[in-house]
Amino acid sequence: MADVDGMNQDEIWDVYAARRYDTPETGMFAPEVLGPTVDRLAELAGGGRALEFAVGTGRVAVPLAGRGVSVTGIDLSGPMIDRLRTKADEATIPVIVGDMATTTAPGTYALVYLVYNTIANLLTQAEQVECFRNAARHLGPGGRFVIELWVPELRKLPPGQQATVWHCEPGYIGLDTYDVLRQHVVSHHFTFDRSRRAELSRTPHRYIWPAELDLMGQLAGFELESRHADWAGAEFTAESRSHVSVYRVPPVA
Structure with a gap:
């Protein structure tokens, strides 16, 4: 079986990948895909600051910032960040260069989010658990961590x-x-x-079962608040191909 696990993530997300990533008005950039995503994240931010792990070219961060949400990003790909910079400057969307499992951004946030299956880019269970712990480090009591992920088929x-x-x-x-x-x-x-x-x-990806993802959340101190089949809030069932899961840091009693 072909295997590209030996490639570094910065080799995968190179200039060529960054150039191909944006597909305005189609695919994952289609309004019917992107609109509900931004709507839900703006609601979950609740007027607070948001941090996007693997911000990439700003597919979600740019329209979310356009909704008045203060967005900061973390990403390890220079070419992806360069493409984001053609859409928003550093003052509008600050970006810290690094990986989503260990890199920290300054301050505390109301929302950390990780969209379009990106947590699966971390290829070990240990790294994925550390991603949850990194999200928890950035959130205050009651803060939320949102993950969009496919269900292994x-x-x-x-x-x-x-x-x-x-x-x-x-x-x-x-x-x-x-x-x-x-x-x-x-x-x-x-x-x-x-x-x-x-x-x-x-x-390459490491796929995660929903129950395994929930246990990762528990290890990082989160509670599962909700799980839906999409950003619009459809019911999650045994036939759902993906899910949007919202984890919450317990509020102070």
Whole structure:
């Protein structure tokens, strides 16, 4: 099975990836995707400051700041931050360079958020637990940590099969290869046109079951406040392909 676990995250999120990341008005930038995300995060911030782990090119941070929320970001990719800087300056959205498991931002926040499956970029359980603990370090009593994450689709993986096609459309195929022993999955993104040539990019992840994610939260001192199937608040069920989970630091009694 193809494996790119040996690549550093800063190698994966390079200039090429940053250039391809933004797809204005389509995909994860489509208004019907981005609008409910920003609405919900603005509500959860409650007028307080927000911190985005893996802020990237500012897909969420820029419109959230446009809603009047004070947003700070953490990201380890220089090219992604450079692209964000074409949309918002340092005074508007300050960014600290570093990883989301250990890097700290100054001050205390009402909300820390981590969207679009990004916690899975941390490839060990220990790093993912540290990400929760890092979020807790930035929050005061009653503060919230929000994670958007996909549900592992192992029911689609019959015994002996190592790969599934998770998305297919004209000009694009998304293929996942699994290492179920380590809870690792590599996403392979094939883009192509009418020529005989195609482009391939790959990203490694460690998938997390919802119950495992909840235990990570407990280890960091959080309580699960809510879980929905999407940002608009749809019910989370056994058939949901992803979830938005809100963890809260218990308020002072």
